Amino acid sequence: MELDPPDITVFYGSLLMAEQDWNYGSRGCKESRLDPPREFLMRFIRWITQSEYGNIDKIITTAVRNRPAPEKYGISLFEF
Numbered sequence: 716m717e718l719d720p721p722d723i724t725v726f727y728g729s730l731l732m733a734e735q736d737w738n739y740g741s742r743g744c745k746e747s748r749l750d751p752p753r754e755f756l757m758r759f760i761r762w763i764t765q766s767e768y769g770n771i772d773k774i775i776t777t778a779v780r781n782r783p784a785p786e787k788y789g790i791s792l793f794e795f
Contacts, residue, residue, distance in 0.1 A: 731756050749783065758784035761791075 732753040739752035762784045
């Protein structure tokens, strides 16, 4: 398996966050329990960046079951 270059990964992440805002924002067709709606993805990104290598299975399982990442990852990396 080969990972995408970092700039492609950032682009995909930006598109996913825009999709969250579009679908779950104040004028979206779905309701979000998080504010801003992109917080759902932001937590997963923080979780991945702060985790050990072996946690990727737990992270993916949580994501595909449409559960949010733990609340402790709701804090921005810049706020530590």
